[in-house]
Amino acid sequence: MRFAFKTAYDYDLGLFRDPVQRRWYGGLLAAVILLPLAVPSYLVDISLVFIYGLCGLSLMVLAGYTGLVSLGHAAFLGIGAYAHVFFLQDLGLPWVVSVAMAAGLSAAAGVLVGLPALRMTGVYLTIATLAFALIIQEVFTRWEHVTHGLKGRPVDKPVIFGVSFASDWAFYFLCLAVLIGGLWLTANVLRAPTGRAWVAIRDSEIAAQSMGVHLARYKTMAFAYSAGLMGAAGALFAHKIGFLAPDIFSVLLSIQFLLMVVVGGLGSLHGALYGAVFVAMLPVLISEARDRVPAWIGQVVAGLGKDAGAAAYLAVDRFVKQPGLEPGIFGLILVLFILFEPLGIYGRWRKVQLFFSTFPLYKRATFRRQKSYMRSERLR
Amino acid sequence: MGCIYGLVALGFVLIYKATELVNFAQGDLLMLGAFVCYMFVVWYGIGYWVALALAVGIVALFGAALDRAVLRRVIGQPQFAVVMLTIGLGAMFRSFASITWGSEIYTLPTPFSAKTTRLGGVAVSHEYVAIIVGTVLLCALLYAFFTYSRVGVAMQAASQNQLAAYYMGIPVKRMFSLIWAISAGVAAIAGVLLAPVSLIDINLGFIGLKAFAAAVLGGFGSIPGALVGGVTIGLIELFSGAYLPQGVKDVAAYIVLLLVLAVRPQGMFGTVGRKKV
Numbered sequence: 001m002r003f004a005f006k007t008a009y010d011y012d013l014g015l016f017r018d019p020v021q022r023r024w025y026g027g028l029l030a031a032v033i034l035l036p037l038a039v040p041s042y043l044v045d046i047s048l049v050f051i052y053g054l055c056g057l058s059l060m061v062l063a064g065y066t067g068l069v070s071l072g073h074a075a076f077l078g079i080g081a082y083a084h085v086f087f088l089q090d091l092g093l094p095w096v097v098s099v100a101m102a103a104g105l106s107a108a109a110g111v112l113v114g115l116p117a118l119r120m121t122g123v124y125l126t127i128a129t130l131a132f133a134l135i136i137q138e139v140f141t142r143w144e145h146v147t148h149g150l151k152g153r154p155v156d157k158p159v160i161f162g163v164s165f166a167s168d169w170a171f172y173f174l175c176l177a178v179l180i181g182g183l184w185l186t187a188n189v190l191r192a193p194t195g196r197a198w199v200a201i202r203d204s205e206i207a208a209q210s211m212g213v214h215l216a217r218y219k220t221m222a223f224a225y226s227a228g229l230m231g232a233a234g235a236l237f238a239h240k241i242g243f244l245a246p247d248i249f250s251v252l253l254s255i256q257f258l259l260m261v262v263v264g265g266l267g268s269l270h271g272a273l274y275g276a277v278f279v280a281m282l283p284v285l286i287s288e289a290r291d292r293v294p295a296w297i298g299q300v301v302a303g304l305g306k307d308a309g310a311a312a313y314l315a316v317d318r319f320v321k322q323p324g325l326e327p328g329i330f331g332l333i334l335v336l337f338i339l340f341e342p343l344g345i346y347g348r349w350r351k352v353q354l355f356f357s358t359f360p361l362y363k364r365a366t367f368r369r370q371k372s373y374m375r376s377e378r379l380r
Numbered sequence: 381m382g383c384i385y386g387l388v389a390l391g392f393v394l395i396y397k398a399t400e401l402v403n404f405a406q407g408d409l410l411m412l413g414a415f416v417c418y419m420f421v422v423w424y425g426i427g428y429w430v431a432l433a434l435a436v437g438i439v440a441l442f443g444a445a446l447d448r449a450v451l452r453r454v455i456g457q458p459q460f461a462v463v464m465l466t467i468g469l470g471a472m473f474r475s476f477a478s479i480t481w482g483s484e485i486y487t488l489p490t491p492f493s494a495k496t497t498r499l500g501g502v503a504v505s506h507e508y509v510a511i512i513v514g515t516v517l518l519c520a521l522l523y524a525f526f527t528y529s530r531v532g533v534a535m536q537a538a539s540q541n542q543l544a545a546y547y548m549g550i551p552v553k554r555m556f557s558l559i560w561a562i563s564a565g566v567a568a569i570a571g572v573l574l575a576p577v578s579l580i581d582i583n584l585g586f587i588g589l590k591a592f593a594a595a596v597l598g599g600f601g602s603i604p605g606a607l608v609g610g611v612t613i614g615l616i617e618l619f620s621g622a623y624l625p626q627g628v629k630d631v632a633a634y635i636v637l638l639l640v641l642a643v644r645p646q647g648m649f650g651t652v653g654r655k656k657v
Contacts (some may be wrong), residue, residue: 029472063460069463071463100478115642116638118642123402124596124600124641126463127402127596127637127641128637128641130589130592131592131641132634134634135631135634135635140628249466251589255467255471258463258467326475327471328472328474328475328476330468330471331467331469331471331472332472334471335468335469335472337417337467338461338464338465338468339450339454339465
């Protein structure tokens, strides 16, 4: 069993819990920096994980910490991406200024959505953000002057202060730097009064209001911060995919972002990153499984007889090659997580951690959910 | 068209009223209903009316099973969990439909196809008449059910206060399953009615998004509100298609939705109050 003895007040205020944790994070950073040497051919995929990590961070602030669930975050990503490309390629602004302005514009859009959102709670807000995303997607399609409509719009490789980031490894480090910047900023905001106010709003709006939290101001701030982060992620995303089209920023992408925070674990920054890894890697895993599972099942069934094995192989092969299977698997994973592990991967990790740190004394009941009855949010 | 929105919205409202869950998979249930009916009519050659009844029955059973197996576990959890859950379920249904029935587009032959009646100088095709008549009948039926039947009143009680209803001896769990069955059945009827007008494919379910606008406009939790909301949304779409620039038609429903939420979040007929601590 390990006890964290606190010998200074700084331990409570610091970014890391104790020196041990700081060393772990230092090691992680070193590992991520050395990663390009180990897996040079996967750099592009890992850059996408970093960008998704930023998106997850953004939604985590809103959904995980403030309790405002948005189904329209793909719209903010799109606003960031299109704004960045417009500023960079049509107006010829420098890269850093362009990203900053894209993030700012996205944040402004966030405020715009956030303002009416103050009057609604829970699921109404989700529906409103969904409607917003659908409208924005239509705007992307129709506003051809800026977005080039359905034809799509190619994006150049990033050039910052005259240095080209065209190569894979340079882009990898660019994404990594932005992600670390975003993480650092978010972690700091969250342990400041602002972040605490957000958490208070999530846990009970009424209680937060009674403690003097200005609901309207803090909710708008959460929206602006989240959308701004999403805008910055959008700028990187534009460079990553290299070609913008309106149908990229669909509701399905928003759902994927939500999947990310739920699977990762609501209410933790770790969760956003776990979720990003999961969502970015899942399509790869699925396509791997597509190739292997039929042969595998064929072999198993072949124990019953050769013809049965071949038949099973063909049937399973036809089944897994169906194009509609992938969203279904996403849906299934989402459902299973909500039902069996609402705290996500991070929650499971915490349980494993607790099991080992309190080894002989661990009790399942620690995490057992209380029986709860539905209390109406409507008043008669 | 407005009536279809109204019907789907009705499904949302029923579930919301009873269990305070918002079912994002409603549109996908509609799609399942349409596909099942199509399967019976075209593949097995069963008559339209029997197929309709079968489709509604099957989808209703499916809804009840869904409640038993999945949604019962999340009652009392934050609403967010349910939203995610039903989104996940919707994605699974779409995937299932595309595997079972393929991603082709089908048309459903009906007894009313390609017939029109002249009504005051305007030609109205029978498909639309069927939609309108079906909607009105269904609404009247549901209204009567909730107001006059014993089970309907019990459902209302269960929705207002689960615990108190439980103490009164109402089988709350069974009520919830029943309400899911009814709601899924309504979705199936909407799907079957819609099928001749629009075509059947796996993206039929996206009509559910517009039905949201209808439900919110009418106020979540109000049965007449859902219908009025649906018809209003249908009319707004029609007129914005005729008088406003191209492209507005597709998003008109969502713009209205945002406006309504910003100005009067409880909708036209809704009741909203502050939760007491």
